[in-house]
Amino acid sequence: MDHRRTENFYAVVSPGLENVCAKELTALEMPPQQVSAGGVAFTGRLRDLYRANLCLRTASRILVRFAEFHSRDFPDLFRKTLKLPWGRFIRPDTPVAFRVTCHASRLNHTVRIAETLESSLNQALGRSTNPAGGNPQLVMVRIVDDQVVLSIDSSGELLHRRGYRQSVTAAPLRETLAAGVLMLLGWHGQQPLADPMCGSGSFLFEGAMLARRQAPGLSRSYAFMHWPGFREGLWRLLCDEVRRGEVEPGILLQGADESPEAVAAAEDNLQNGAFANQVSIEQRPLAAQQVQAGPGLVVCNPPYGKRLSLDGSPEDYYADFGRELQRVYPGWQVALICPDPALAKATGLPFRQIATLDNGGLKVGLFTTQAGSTGRGRP
16 A cells, blocks of 8 residues: 555444544544444545554544445456456455445345455456465455445454453453443543443543553554555554653542452453553442542443343342442442433433443443432432
């Protein structure tokens, strides 16, 4: 990929976080061209592609829009893709995987489409077969109304895999969703943050990186590092640049969980991410936690039946949960992820829903209160 050439990019985003990602791109001086369900289109050069992967907290992957054309039959698809400059992104020894979706098109056999593209790519690169083994370069193929869009994945592993979370618990919260929730709530490290049901620590560690302005992608590798035009010097320069922008936060992030396994996982991740001077974690159920002086933000992803099993009635669980939140966090703003507004209401807290999000394929709401409202109704 030529570093001087302007390309069309697309940030794939979990539903509900598109506008957050658009604001991130604007802050990085890569203004979005279009915000649509599931992603944000933008333009830039090689430097911008590297920075998007390095710095975006809410994107799942960054695609390069490689080609777009009209096609209605397989011979035409082969001819048009044979002429494409595949060698800008794929070495002859790199395996390739195709992910195909079709809608309202004459070309609708996804397996045959992938086979046709593989044949044209192999011929274009001067090789006889698609090499086996290794990490394949992903090519996304979308055909709608006979319009073919080919995209090259620049990220490799999904971007929520930051590198620090080596230990997980049941139903972990994706890092991209945790960061997006904090940003939707307007939290950027100005005030204390707590998660009394922290699991493996997604909210806490994403909060720690936000507070110290640490780029989330410093500790991992990317698909673009295997492209013929990878510029390692430019990549190192950008990493050094974002490191110089880090600050020393003056707040402590507090986490707790009643599960010893969850706390052990969170402590492992705390060490992996070098968050020990920012984050404290203890094994303690919410009912046994001490009152915390506010103001601050308490955010959590409590169990809700479909995600983790509950003992007894969900409504009773959430009523107890709400009472304990009011006791432990008087004067704090409270936020939670929950799929059912009735359960949020059962807490007795004055929640309002500010977003609809996707948590592991389950549609959930983000509910929050105003700062200082947790003490209402308490003696």
